[in-house]
Amino acid sequence: MSFSVFIVSFFTWLLLTWSVEWQEVVIGLVVSLVISLIFTKYYRIKFNGKFIPGLFKFLFVYIPVFVWEMIKANLDVASRVLVPGRNVKPGFVKVKTALKGDVAKLTLANSITLTPGTITFDVVDDELYVHWIDVAGTDEESKKSFYDKFEKILKGVYE
Structure with missing residues (x-):
């Protein structure tokens, strides 16, 4: 049995049930134990010393920045729809990222896709490779104008 799989499963159970009744906790322990026994050979979850600080950075730094950028992007796209005559210069942008880990790249790609007016397609x-509703110049200028903030924060979270 992998202890880290058990811990992740149990805390996920606690977060999803939002209950502190002893019956729920016991059921969560049993289910987490069964899950850790079954999936321990498939998943190798290892904790390192950066997990907890990275989690706090993600929750308290990245999420607020992401929500703010999403609100701004929603307003921008809404104004393009509602105000006639606004220029739209859609196009594809290829940007090199400094992130090294697959999870960090996935988080960045999903954040870009969840923001209105952009979609990461590869x-x-x-x-x-990102499709943008309004390409504002070269690939690097577009990067700096939009998701450079995301990349800097994610580098602190994951690396």
């Missing part, structure tokens, strides 16, 4: 090695 990640190849260290390059993200």
